[in-house]
Structures are given as structure tokens and as C-alpha cells.
Amino acid sequence: MKFYKRKFIKIIGFSTLALLLPIKVILAAGKKIINPNLSKEQKNIMFNEGTERPFTSELLKEKRKGFYHCANCGNKLFASTTKFDSGTGWPSFSEALPGAFKTKIDKSFGMERVEYHCAKCGVHHGHVFNDGPKESGKRFCNNGLCLIFKPE
Numbered sequence: 001m002k003f004y005k006r007k008f009i010k011i012i013g014f015s016t017l018a019l020l021l022p023i024k025v026i027l028a029a030g031k032k033i034i035n036p037n038l039s040k041e042q043k044n045i046m047f048n049e050g051t052e053r054p055f056t057s058e059l060l061k062e063k064r065k066g067f068y069h070c071a072n073c074g075n076k077l078f079a080s081t082t083k084f085d086s087g088t089g090w091p092s093f094s095e096a097l098p099g100a101f102k103t104k105i106d107k108s109f110g111m112e113r114v115e116y117h118c119a120k121c122g123v124h125h126g127h128v129f130n131d132g133p134k135e136s137g138k139r140f141c142n143n144g145l146c147l148i149f150k151p152e
């Protein structure tokens with residue numbers, strides 16, 4: 001009798017713990033902070049799928065030749081030749097480098113959007129839309145704070 005009671009308490013205790021854990025914490029478990037110098041705002045975007053305020057990124061006016069890397073792990077994501085001015089207020093690209101990202105369907109805010117994240121470290125970068133101006137037809141809408149530009 002005593003044995004059963006203990007087991008029962010154990011099961012209850014475990015499921016309560018699982019319920020208390022916010023879903024976002026569970027989802028974020030696969031992502032790791034690699035760059036210890038990330039700001040609070042960068043972490044909010046990368047780990048909580050936040051969005052930076054539009055027209056705030058320094059990268060909007062970046063026109064030099066080079067590559068855009070993940071600010072967390074350094075993974076090479078975009079070539080400057082695919083960058084374009086979408087007028088949305090976020091750095092925009094018509095194509096990502098092969099294998100740079102993985103995607104998932106994001107149903108937050110009553111919309112169905114395709115979220116993409118770094119294939120190497122898993123952090124959130126932005127959303128990809130099918131209204132791009134170039135042959136690919138894609139528009140990668142990327143938070144500037146998730147990117148580091150390295151000129152060639």
C-alpha cells in the first residue's frame with residue numbers, strides 16, 4: 001500500500017512540473033547561446049522569436065559586397081548580392097545560402113507564416129514570404145540584430 005502511494009505522488013509531481021514549464025522554454029531547449037556578448041534584445045529575438053522595431057537596423061543602409069552571418073554562431077547565411085530594399089524596415093534578401101536555414105510554420109498572431117531559423121545553432125532570424133521581386137520569388141525578412149555583416 002505504501003509503495004503505491006509513493007509511486008502515485010511521483011507521477012503527479014512530474015506531470016505538474018511539465019505543466020509549469022512554459023512551452024517556449026521547452027521549444028528553446030535546442031538553441032544554445034554561443035556568442036556570450038549577445039544583448040538582451042538580441043536574445044529576445046533569437047530565443048523568444050521577438051521582432052526588432054522596423055527601420056532601426058544599421059544594416060538597412062549596408063550596400064557593400066560581402067556576407068551576412070548569424071550573430072550567435074557565425075554561420076554564413078546571405079550573400080550581399082541577394083539583398084534588396086523591400087521598404088518594410090527590415091533587412092531583406094531574395095535568397096539564402098544553401099542549407100543556411102531550417103523553416104517551420106508559425107501560427108502566432110492569427111496568421112500562418114513561415115518562420116526560419118539558423119540551421120547550425122537553431123536561433124530565430126525572421127520570416128520568409130512568397131512576394132519577393134527576383135527570380136526566386138522569395139523575401140527573407142530578417143531581423144538586423146541577428147546578423148553580422150562581414151565585407152569582402
Ligand SMILES: [Zn+2]
Nearest residue numbers: 070073118121
Ligand atoms: Zn546560428
